[in-house]
Every structure is written in structure tokens, then in C-alpha cells.
Amino acid sequence: MTLDPTQPPPDPLAAATHPDPYPYYRELARGRPFHRDAMLMLWVAAGPAEVAAVLSHPACRVRPPGQPVPPPLAQSPAGTLFARLIRMNDGQGHAPLKTVLQRQLATLDLNEVRAAASAWARRLPVTRDHAATANRWSSALPVIAIAGWLGLTAADDETTASRIAAQIASFAAAMSPLAGPAEIAAGIEAAVSLQRLPLCDGTPWALALREQARAAGVDDEAIAANLLGLMVQSCEATAGLIGNTLLWLAHDAAAADDLRAAVARVLRADPPIHNTRRFMAEDARVCGVPLRRGDAILVLLAAAATADGTPANAPAPAPAPAPDNPAEHHWTFGHGAHRCPGDALAATLAEATVSALLARGIEPAALARAYRYRPSLNARIPHFL
Numbered sequence: 001m002t003l004d005p006t007q008p009p010p011d012p013l014a015a016a017t018h019p020d021p022y023p024y025y026r027e028l029a030r031g032r033p034f035h036r037d038a039m040l041m042l043w044v045a046a047g048p049a050e051v052a053a054v055l056s057h058p059a060c061r062v063r064p065p066g067q068p069v070p071p072p073l074a075q076s077p078a079g080t081l082f083a084r085l086i087r088m089n090d091g092q093g094h095a096p097l098k099t100v101l102q103r104q105l106a107t108l109d110l111n112e113v114r115a116a117a118s119a120w121a122r123r124l125p126v127t128r129d130h131a132a133t134a135n136r137w138s139s140a141l142p143v144i145a146i147a148g149w150l151g152l153t154a155a156d157d158e159t160t161a162s163r164i165a166a167q168i169a170s171f172a173a174a175m176s177p178l179a180g181p182a183e184i185a186a187g188i189e190a191a192v193s194l195q196r197l198p199l200c201d202g203t204p205w206a207l208a209l210r211e212q213a214r215a216a217g218v219d220d221e222a223i224a225a226n227l228l229g230l231m232v233q234s235c236e237a238t239a240g241l242i243g244n245t246l247l248w249l250a251h252d253a254a255a256a257d258d259l260r261a262a263v264a265r266v267l268r269a270d271p272p273i274h275n276t277r278r279f280m281a282e283d284a285r286v287c288g289v290p291l292r293r294g295d296a297i298l299v300l301l302a303a304a305a306t307a308d309g310t311p312a313n314a315p316a317p318a319p320a321p322a323p324d325n326p327a328e329h330h331w332t333f334g335h336g337a338h339r340c341p342g343d344a345l346a347a348t349l350a351e352a353t354v355s356a357l358l359a360r361g362i363e364p365a366a367l368a369r370a371y372r373y374r375p376s377l378n379a380r381i382p383h384f385l
């Protein structure tokens, strides 16, 4: 569906792919920071304090009660993989691995990641169809770089790396509520192959991650699933960040002189992830409203970002950004227990990919002449035509 840029989005789910949803988000954040959308049958958190409160509330969980896996994936290899991901789980069982992942991701040498991504970029082909090239690299390069980093493919095996990137994209697409039967079947097939991937040596960083996880009592299946999970989490969101940065450069060519700053600006002003959801595990008051077990809340990260300043009463403020962390604190990476641990990695991969595309002659202004957003209820990912 093409949305009219002169009209506000019809509802908060359509906003993620609207040409300019930000005035609408600002109005929601200021005027209706926590409300019920009767048509969508969802509670909607839009103000920064409300978004932070929901994402920190102990009764607000990442999955609906009694439904650990989306029904279309249940009883399938894709469902098995989904159920092992820390992103999709609350509770103490996943805490040890989560701690190891967070700690290891915080120690990543971003210069080394940038160099590895640039080395892959030099090998990827540029065709005469620049739009197709930009689409392909935006999705594939971050995943390929992470796969190499983790030891899921040898550093010079472009064929395996590209196949893994395609399978990760299929699995990620199958997790979407918009996935049809063909996408779900492809995602299940991809999950089978991904779970059979043998591990190569990878970097010392990846070996340390595996050793620390084993020492913390995490079994190998959970470790392997969550290594795949890093790529799944990276896939669509980082593609959106890359595409939105290319669009930004189309209107501000000088921003290419400092790509790191441009990416940081886009994370704030035109972010790739616009919302996430939470589900009530029990009856409880949230933002002063009594909610019932099973109620669903749409958490509008992109609306919170339009409100000025940091939330005054955020229960768990994010730690101060490290000086070399280009991602700083951005709402698009979430908040609270499930906040994205890959923020700095994502910003670095986006910067490396955009830099590589520009170096190979891709012109943002030409790309911006024809594009649409990929159909999505939560992500803003340009597809260049």
C-alpha cells in the first residue's frame, strides 16, 4: 500500500513505512503518551517516560503468555531456533548467556570490525543496476561480516557467506507477522540449514565468547542458536540503517565527509526500528492504567525519540555512552532488559557498508529518485527501485 505523504499515517503500525511519520509520532508522544487503540486492539506507549516504563515493567514480557513461539513456526525447526533466542525470552534461564553476549559485544574492537567489513566489501560485486547493488549489500554485508567474525564461514569463502546471509534473511522474514505460507516455508528450510552449520575457528573474540558461555553452563545448542541470533537481529535493522543513511546523504551530500556522524544522526532522526511489543504476563498497573493478563502493548520507540530530552522518570536510565561508541543512547535500540547489545556494532557496520558503496560509485541522489519502504509493521527499510 502506498501512503499519502500529505496525510498522517492511519495508525501507529502504518507509521513505520510512512514517508514522514515524525509529526504524527510527536503528536502521539505529547498528546496521547499511553492510550488504547481500539481498532488495533493494542495499548500504545508513545511518550518517552511511558516507553521506558513499559520496557522496564516486570509484568511486560516479550512473548504472549502461553505462546513462546509464533504459531506458524511452532513444531518446526524454525520454532526450535526461535525459542532458544535470548531476544525472545524472559526469565533467569537465559541470563547467563545474555550476560556473556553483552560483555563480549562491549569488548568488540570496532576498528577491527570495520576493517573486516571493508575487506568483504572489496570482494562483493557491483552491477550496473546500482539500486539492486545497494539493496543487496545493505542486507548482506553486515550479516556476512558477522558470520566471518563468529567463525560461521572462513574469511575468504564468499559463496558460503552469501548463502548464510540469504538464509538468515529468509529466517528473519518468516518471523514477521506479515509472512505468508511461502515465506514461512522458506524460513523453516533456512533454519534447518543454519542449525547444521559447522563452526570454523573464527576470531579470538568468537572463541572467547563460546568458552565463556560454556564456563557459565550454557549448552552448545543455545550458544549456536544465539550466534545465529546475532545475525538475525542484525539483518533487517542494519539494512534499514544503511538505506536510511543513503537517503540522508541524498539530501545532505556534505554529510558524507563524516559518515560516523551521519549514521548517528540517522539513528536519531530517521531510525530503522520504530516499535516493539510487550505482552502482560499477569494483571498489573502500567503507566497508571490497570491492564489484564494477555494484553498487548505497542511500544513506539520512534515516537519517544521525537520528544525532547531524556525521560524524566525512566526507571533504568541507559549507562553513559562510551566515548568510542558511535551509537550512543538511541531509542531505536530499545531500553531496559532487552536493550540491543549490538548498537555500536550496527553503527560501525552501517558506516563501513555506506562507505564501501560510495567508494564503488553508488550515488545516493540517484538511489533516492525511486524507492519505497519494504512492507513491515515495525522496521523502516528502504528498497531502491
Ligand code: HEM
Pocket: 062, 086, 087, 088, 098, 105, 229, 230, 231, 233, 234, 237, 238, 241, 272, 273, 276, 277, 332, 333, 334, 335, 337, 338, 339, 340, 341, 342, 343, 345, 346, 347
Ligand atoms: C541498526 C541496527 C539495529 C537496531 C535498530 C536494533 C534494535 C534492537 C532493538 C529495538 C532491540 C530490543 C527489542 C525489544 O526490546 O523488544 C534489539 C535487541 C537485540 N539486538 Fe539489536 N538492533 C540492531 C542491530 C543489532 C546487531 C548488529 C546485533 C548483533 C550483535 C544485534 C543484537 C541484538 C540482540 C542479541 C538483541 C536481544 C537482546 C536481549 O533480548 O537481551 N542487534 N535490537
